[in-house]
Amino acid sequence: KLQGGDPVSLKAWGLLCDQSRREFQKIYDRLDIRLSERGESFYNPFLPAVLDGLKDAELLVTDDGAQCVFLEGVQGKDGKPMPVIVRKSDGGFNYATTDLAAIRYRFGAAPDGDGARRVIYVTDSGQANHFAGVFQVAQRAGWIPEGARLEHVPFGLVQGEDGKKLKTRSGDTVRLRDLLDEAVERAEADLRSRLKEEERSEPEAFIQHVAGTVGLAAVKYADLSQNRITNYQFSFDRMLALQGNTAPYLLYAVVRIAGIARKGGDLAATTAQLQFSEPQEWALVRELLKFDAVIAEVEEELLPNRLCSYLFELSQVFNRFYDQVPVLKAEPEALPSRLALCRLTADTLRLGLGLLGISTLERM
Numbered sequence: 001k002l003q004g005g006d007p008v009s010l011k012a013w014g015l016l017c018d019q020s021r022r023e024f025q026k027i028y029d030r031l032d033i034r035l036s037e038r039g040e041s042f043y044n045p046f047l048p049a050v051l052d053g054l055k056d057a058e059l060l061v062t063d064d065g066a067q068c069v070f071l072e073g074v075q076g077k078d079g080k081p082m083p084v085i086v087r088k089s090d091g092g093f094n095y096a097t098t099d100l101a102a103i104r105y106r107f108g109a110a111p112d113g114d115g116a117r118r119v120i121y122v123t124d125s126g127q128a129n130h131f132a133g134v135f136q137v138a139q140r141a142g143w144i145p146e147g148a149r150l151e152h153v154p155f156g157l158v159q160g161e162d163g164k165k166l167k168t169r170s171g172d173t174v175r176l177r178d179l180l181d182e183a184v185e186r187a188e189a190d191l192r193s194r195l196k197e198e199e200r201s202e203p204e205a206f207i208q209h210v211a212g213t214v215g216l217a218a219v220k221y222a223d224l225s226q227n228r229i230t231n232y233q234f235s236f237d238r239m240l241a242l243q244g245n246t247a248p249y250l251l252y253a254v255v256r257i258a259g260i261a262r263k264g265g266d267l268a269a270t271t272a273q274l275q276f277s278e279p280q281e282w283a284l285v286r287e288l289l290k291f292d293a294v295i296a297e298v299e300e301e302l303l304p305n306r307l308c309s310y311l312f313e314l315s316q317v318f319n320r321f322y323d324q325v326p327v328l329k330a331e332p333e334a335l336p337s338r339l340a341l342c343r344l345t346a347d348t349l350r351l352g353l354g355l356l357g358i359s360t361l362e363r364m
Contacts, residue, residue, distance in 0.1 A: 065089030
C-alpha cells in the first residue's frame with residue numbers, strides 16, 4: 001500500500017518518520033554527527049526504471065511469477081544459480097530493487113543523479129551476500145562507470161564481556177542513549193575521585209564538560225579502534241582506562257602537551273628552524289612523518305582502527321621523548337625545536353582524533 005501511494009498508509013508513515021527523526025537527531029547531535037538524509041522512499045519513483053534497465057540489458061528473468069536476475073558464479077544449496085529478486089510475484093518491490101535504484105542514482109545512471117565516483121555501504125557483516133548480489137547485478141547492467149568504486153564495508157557484532165551479544169541484565173536490547181549516559185556518568189565519577197585524591201577544586205561546569213567529552217570519546221574510540229570486521233567485547237572499564245589504547249589516554253596526551261605549550265609561552269607558538277640531535281627527537285620526527293601515509297591507507301582500506309593504532313603509537317613515542325629529553329629546561333638553542341615538536345605532535349593528535357569524530361580538551 002505504501003509503495004502504491006495509499007493516503008492513509010502515507011500519513012501513518014509520515015508520522016512515524018517525523019517522530020523517529022526527532023529521536024534519532026538527539027543522538028546525532030550528542031555525537032556531533034551531521035547527515036544528509038535520503039531515505040528509501042526517495043527512490044520509489046525510480047523503481048520501475050530499474051526493471052526497464054535490467055530488461056534492456058537482457059538480464060531480467062521471470063521465475064515462479066517473480067522477476068529476478070540470476071547471479072553468475074553463485075549457486076544455492078541445490079547447485080542452481082542464486083537469484084536476486086527485483087519484483088515479487090505479487091507485484092511489490094523489495095530491498096534489492098531499492099538498493100539498485102539507489103546505485104543507479106548515486107552513480108548518475110538515473111536523471112539528475114549524483115555522479116559519484118565512490119559509493120560505500122556500511123552495514124553489519126550479515127548483509128555481505130545481499131550486497132555482493134546487488135553489486136554484481138548493477139555491474140552487469142552497466143550502471144557503475146569505468147573507474148568508479150562500489151564497496152561494502154561490513155562490521156561485526158558488539159558483544160558483552162561474556163562474549164555474547166550485548167544485552168541488558170533483563171535480556172533487552174541495549175540502547176545507545178543508555179550506553180552514552182553510563183559512559184559519561186562513569187567518567188564523571190572517575191574525575192571527581194581523582195580531584196578528591198589530588199585535593200584539587202574545579203567548577204561544576206568544568207567537571208561536566210570534561211566528563212561529557214571523555215565519556216563520549218571513550219565509546220567512539222572503543223568502537224573505532226577495533227578491526228571493524230571482527231566482533232569485540234564492550235567494557236566500560238577498558239574504554240575509560242587512562243592506560244592503554246583508549247580515548248582517555250590520548251586525550252591526556254593532548255592535555256599534557258598543551259600544558260607544555262602554555263609553559264613555553266611565546267616560544268611554543270613560533271615557527272622555529274628545527275635542529276635535532278637526540279635519538280628520541282628523531283624517533284618522534286619519523287613517527288610524525290607517517291601521518292599522511294596512515295591517512296591514505298585508512299581512506300583506501302576503510303579501516304579506522306589503523307588511525308587509532310597510529311595515534312596511540314605517536315603518543316607513546318612522544319611520552320618517551322618527553323621523559324628522556326629536556327624540553328622546558330633544554331639549552332636555549334634546542335628549546336625552540338623541541339617546543340615545535342611538541343606543537344606538531346599536539347596538532348597531529350588533535351587532527352587524527354578530529355577525523356575520528358572525537359573532541360579534545362585543553363585540561364583534564
